[in-house]
Amino acid sequence: MAREQLPQALVVGAHGRHVILEKPDGERILAHPKGKKSQCVVGDRVLWKPAGDEAVIEAPLPRRNLLMRQDEWRTKSFAANIDLLLVVLAGEPMFSESQLTRALIAAEDAGITTTLLLNKTDLPTAALARERLQPYRDMGLTVLETALTTAPDAAMALLQPHLAGKATLVLGASGMGKSTLINLMVPQAAAEVREISTALNSGKHTTTTTSWYWLDGVAATESGERAAVLDSPGFQEFGLMHITPQRLADLMPDLRQHLGHCRFYNCSHRHEPGCGVRTALEDGKISASRYRLYEALWDELEQGQRKG
Ligand SMILES: Nc1nc2c(ncn2[C@@H]2O[C@H](COP(=O)(O)OP(=O)(O)OP(=O)(O)O)[C@@H](O)[C@H]2O)c(=O)[nH]1
C-alpha cells in the first residue's frame, strides 16, 4: 500500500513499545512501532497498517512540537502536538517558582502557549501566591483563579473558553489540585486509565503513561478540532537538557526584553560589565527571584553539557 493511502490514527496512550491508537471513528486498537524511527508518544498522529488484531505503526506524521520530561535518571519525550500548557498552582502548599520557570522555558522552547491556574483561592494563602505571580502577569501570562473544591462550577465555566478546540497538557505538582481538576473535567478518567493500563500492560497497573481525554463538554473549533486534555501522572519536571545556557535568556520573556544592550555580543548576563540584563535587574525591571533562577539554570545546563 502506498504511504499516502495508509490510514491515520491518534496516539492516546503509550507505554514502552506498546501504544494505543484511536481511529477517526473512535475505535481504539493496540499497536507497535515498526522500528526505532516509528517510535511515538501521546498526541502523535501516525500512519498504520493492520497486523492481525493489532496494528503496526509505519510512521508518525510530522509533529508541531514535542515535549520532554525529566526524572532523576534521564530525559524522555512524552507528548506531542500540544496547543496549551495549563499549570495548576496554589498557595498551600506554596507552588515552586523554580518548577514553574522550568515549565515556562520548556513550553517557550517548544512554541507552546502557557496559561496559569491559581487554585485554592478560598484559602488566605492565595494572597501570597498571587503576589508571587506578579512577574508572570507582567510578562503577559494569563493567570486564571479557581477554588476547585468550593466553587467547581465557576471554575469549569471560567476554564471552558480557554480549552475550546485545543489539546491541553495539565501540569501540577503534588497538592496543587491537578487530580481534582482532571476529575472535574473528565469524570470517567479513572475508568479510562484502568482500561488503557490493562490493554498496555496486560493487567499490571502502570502509573507512568500519559493519557489523552476528549472533553466532550467543551466546544470544538469551527474547523472541528475537539478539545482534549492530557494528564501525565507523576510528571513534575520538564527536560531542559537540550537547551544551551546561551539560549536561556531568550526563552525567558522578562529577560529577553532587555537583550541587545550588552557590551559583549556573547554576554552571559552574569559577570560581564555593561550588561543590559543586569542593569534591568538593578533598576527593578527584572524580578530578583527570576534572575536567581536564570543563574541556577545556567549552571545546571552548563554542567549537563559538560557531562553530555
Ligand atoms: N481548600 C481547597 N482545597 C483544594 C482545592 N482544590 C483541591 N484542594 C485539595 O487539595 C488537596 C490536593 O488536591 P489534589 O487534587 O489531590 O492535588 P494533586 O495536585 O493532584 O495532588 P496529588 O494527589 O498529591 O498528586 C486535596 O485534599 C484537595 O481536596 C481548592 O480549591 N481549595
Ligand SMILES: [Zn+2]
Ligand atoms: Zn548581558
